[in-house]
Amino acid sequence: MNPWVRLMSKNVANICIMLILPLVFIIIWFYLAKSIDNTVILPSPAMVLQLLSHPSENLISMGSLTNNIFISLLRVLAGYILAVMLAIPLGILMGYYAKIFQLFNTFVGLFRPIPPLAWVPLVLAWFGISSFATLTGVERGILFIYLNNIKLSMVFIIFIGAFYPVLTSAIYGVKNVKKTLIDSARVLGASESDIFFKILIPAAKPSIVNGMRIGLGVAWMCLVSAEMLPGSLSGIGYLITHAYTIARTDVVIAGMISIGVVGALMDTLFRIFEEKKFKWQRLIR
Template sequence: MILSRKLEYAMRTRVLSLTVPMMAPALLAVIWTILAHQIGNQVILPGIDQVGELLRHPTEDLISMGSLATNVLVSFVRVIMGYAVAALVAIPLGVVMGYYGFIFKFFNGFLNLFRPIPPLAWVPLVMAWFGISSLATLSGVETGLTFIYLDNIKFSMLFIIFIGAFYPILTSTIHGVRSVNATLIDSARVLGANESQIFRKVLLPAAMPSIITGMRIGLGIAWMCLVSAEMLPGSLSGIGYMITHAFTLASTDIVIAGMISIGIVGASMDMVFRHIEQKNFSWRRLAE
């Protein structure tokens, strides 16, 4: 009797935990279907089934510029590259800025001057600097498949993505290092740690939860900057370009399918980070 009631309760909570998150998307789908039916113009709002069809076959060639999947992949590689450079610069810089007051004073005013400039506002200058030069220009490869791959990675795009991801990572790294308990550093010193060990074995792990949070935010912004970067001249691929190109062809279904893909990829990357946070930094919950 009690057992069956417990079981019933467990099942109900399980069913609820699975259905509640699905309710908002379901509601949206219903409204979408009704609106699409009412409007009856697929340039303004195509049917959900039409977009669903596109998403169900992501490897099919669309408007003769490759499939949804290949364009998402191209975009993904670009973001990861620009983002990796941003992380590689921002994390070490943030650690030394957080630790040494002098270096903080040296860089902070200068960096704060550029912080309020939206990544998109860099586009004209970036175009003047880099034009359509890409990794292919740098490596000197001029033909073949390698050229096509490398030429997809434009410096202008990397730069915009870099700017977008740089500041959140830098800020949270500085904050993370600054809030490291001084006793931890003193303890390491007394135990015989040298300066490089203080950085690698104490400051970095202690600040890591904060750094990871910054990296998560940075990745989200980098992914958002991508669409604007892919609108730059010289770009002939990528999900952002695909969306703008589909718009000029009045293929609103592709526009929406592209937007949904961006959302799915962004959310998945965020989930990976959140998983890392939960798995590796449970010590932080009760550390203070």
């Protein structure tokens, strides 16, 4: 057999296996929806598909699915980027210097078990409904609309969610660098900054990127809770809660599916990047 044909048929077989469970799930959903026959409790897959197949259509006078997802993405990225910018340098320092680790570990560890949602009352008291627009002083125009949609309270909740996975993986990424690598760099004449930038960071990179991937997932999961906060009038999480109050379960499910798809997509992109960039890491095991 031609190797290309063999590769293709192998891929087709793989895709078939992947599709079995989703198909079974949809069939069961279809029959359940039919027997319940109440679209508030369980709308049929066809209704939800109808919504998903027109993602740029205005829904329950709240804008389209795509528009709401876009606003949600902006919020997640704002909180996530802040978390990454703080957690990576802190994690690297904590991983390398025992004293800095001792200084921060207990303190940071105290906050780790607190679910992001538990911060809501405090965050509201602190930030209210102020947003990036309040911070930057932009008061009109299209930029205002977007900036005003990124509420500080939401960014904080998302920040908390993303911070810990990134921090932990940076700490352990650096801690697990083989001592021989550092020693051998030293005898070759490496300065302290060489050790940092040419040994520690590249060696810890796979672990850090893996933490960033997990952090993005958690940040995305914090979205719905963040968007339930007052001052929110848009976003996919808000769309879901609002649809619930007016008993549009089909919109709720379409929103949930969108969250899942976008999250999985981001995760896959990260994974492809990791596999491409860090081939050496899989192969040295």
